[in-house]
Amino acid sequence: VGDDDRRIEGLLLTANALLETGSPAFRPTLDAYLTALDDRGQPRHRYLALTRRAALALLEGRLEEAALLIDQSASLGDQIHEPDTGNVRMSQLLELTRARGDADEQRAFAAEAVRWWVGAPVYAHGVAAGFLARAGDLRGARRHVDIVIELGSWRAERSYLWSILIGNLATAAARLEDMHLCERIFDELSPLESSCGVNGAVVAFAGSHAHFAGVVAAALGRQEQAAGMLQEALRVHVRLGAAAWEAETRAALSALGLEEATSLGSIVEKPVKATLSRRDSGWEITFGSESMNVVDVKGIRDLALLLGRPGADIHVLELAGSAAAPGTSFEAVDRKAVAAYRQRLVELSEEREEAERNNDLERVARVDSEHQALVDELGRVTGLGGQPRQLGHHAGERARKAVSGRIRDAIRRIEGAMPGLAAHLDQYVVTGTYCRYRMDAGITWKVDW
Numbered sequence: 001v002g003d004d005d006r007r008i009e010g011l012l013l014t015a016n017a018l019l020e021t022g023s024p025a026f027r028p029t030l031d032a033y034l035t036a037l038d039d040r041g042q043p044r045h046r047y048l049a050l051t052r053r054a055a056l057a058l059l060e061g062r063l064e065e066a067a068l069l070i071d072q073s074a075s076l077g078d079q080i081h082e083p084d085t086g087n088v089r090m091s092q093l094l095e096l097t098r099a100r101g102d103a104d105e106q107r108a109f110a111a112e113a114v115r116w117w118v119g120a121p122v123y124a125h126g127v128a129a130g131f132l133a134r135a136g137d138l139r140g141a142r143r144h145v146d147i148v149i150e151l152g153s154w155r156a157e158r159s160y161l162w163s164i165l166i167g168n169l170a171t172a173a174a175r176l177e178d179m180h181l182c183e184r185i186f187d188e189l190s191p192l193e194s195s196c197g198v199n200g201a202v203v204a205f206a207g208s209h210a211h212f213a214g215v216v217a218a219a220l221g222r223q224e225q226a227a228g229m230l231q232e233a234l235r236v237h238v239r240l241g242a243a244a245w246e247a248e249t250r251a252a253l254s255a256l257g258l259e260e261a262t263s264l265g266s267i268v269e270k271p272v273k274a275t276l277s278r279r280d281s282g283w284e285i286t287f288g289s290e291s292m293n294v295v296d297v298k299g300i301r302d303l304a305l306l307l308g309r310p311g312a313d314i315h316v317l318e319l320a321g322s323a324a325a326p327g328t329s330f331e332a333v334d335r336k337a338v339a340a341y342r343q344r345l346v347e348l349s350e351e352r353e354e355a356e357r358n359n360d361l362e363r364v365a366r367v368d369s370e371h372q373a374l375v376d377e378l379g380r381v382t383g384l385g386g387q388p389r390q391l392g393h394h395a396g397e398r399a400r401k402a403v404s405g406r407i408r409d410a411i412r413r414i415e416g417a418m419p420g421l422a423a424h425l426d427q428y429v430v431t432g433t434y435c436r437y438r439m440d441a442g443i444t445w446k447v448d449w
Contacts, residue, residue: 022236061243099244106135130168163197170212174219189213208233299410308447313434316399404431
């Protein structure tokens with residue numbers, strides 16, 4: 001493994017560690033990881049990037065986009081024979097199914113979990129118990145909880161799967177009103193309430209441990225303790241922009257009978273007025289009672305455009321000020337590349353015939369896999385008549401990398417004097433081909449150019 005490979009892996013592990021602590025600072029580190037993968041551009045790097053973009057979409061509650069990314073990454077992973085494709089797909093489908101909240105999907109996933117994780121029965125039956133409890137099938141949930149208890153090793157489990165196991169057991173125990181199990185789960189979770197669960201290395205966010213500690217505390221009748229833990233979980237989920245988990249924690253608080261204002265009073269501060277104003281050769285920023293001046297750099301101008309149009313998806317070419325508008329066409333690949341793809345397809349057909357004559361089934365399978373991958377790629381980059389498809393890909397990709405980098409640089413410039421604003425921007429500014437400032441009802445921005 002080369003130094004650059006280690007550096008890229010280090011970015012992923014750092015982002016994962018920050019996410020486990022509930023820090024929104026995981027975002028710029030993950031952005032750097034994704035940019036490094038995009039720069040590499042090989043099929044495996046594309047697969048890794050797709051899976052982590054799916055994880056981010058899941059965290060932010062963009063469920064339809066997440067479902068599409070999960071399908072795309074699994075398809076690519078199968079084509080390139082990435083060994084962990086199936087486990088990553090199942091881990092992300094677990095979170096997608098939980099977030100959607102459809103009882104039929106949850107029951108189906110419970111059965112699939114037991115079938116898929118046959119080599120990890122404690123985990124498989126723990127997941128099934130939680131999903132059946134969510135779906136209202138308490139008898140089925142009880143059956144799977146009993147299997148987990150009889151297997152006897154759930155408390156010793158400390159792999160990366162632990163957070164998902166304990167969270168689903170907590171859900172099942174609370175809904176089954178199994179006080180003994182709730183007590184044992186609470187003892188496991190309470191020392192970890194300041195941390196979060198993450199499945200794999202940023203494969204899927206699994207919620208704040210304080211959320212599940214609060215859930216079992218409520219089942220045990222410890223209302224005040226449950227409220228404190230759930231409020232802490234809500235702070236974390238809001239800070240991370242974890243929309244689906246935020247909704248689940250709010251529902252748990254509501255189930256305690258707390259009034260909205262009481263339960264959220266210590267979490268959401270009074271409405272904040274914020275301004276970003278051009279001043280000579282720089283900008284003046286105010287955020288509540290804080291203010292600072294910052295030099296005029298491109299990243300600050302990008303933020304000004306995003307903050308001035310909250311909730312709007314703005315294409316990176318608009319932010320980059322490119323003469324090429326988002327609809328400008330470029331050939332996705334040149335004609336020589338298309339011809340090379342087609343020549344390779346002819347060669348593969350000949351290789352397959354030879355492999356069949358020699359009864360070499362393994363070689364047939366390899367040829368078929370490469371053939372399908374090439375057919376899929378040709379379909380992506382060619383249009384009617386087999387001509388290269390017109391896309392704004394190259395200019396857009398260059399702009400995406402440049403804009404993402406300079407926005408994160410601008411936020412780091414702000415961080416030294418206004419760390420609270422920097423944390424807010426890390427959470428609410430989304431970068432990609434389309435960038436967006438996710439609206440926060442508690443903050444009103446005024447932008448003057």
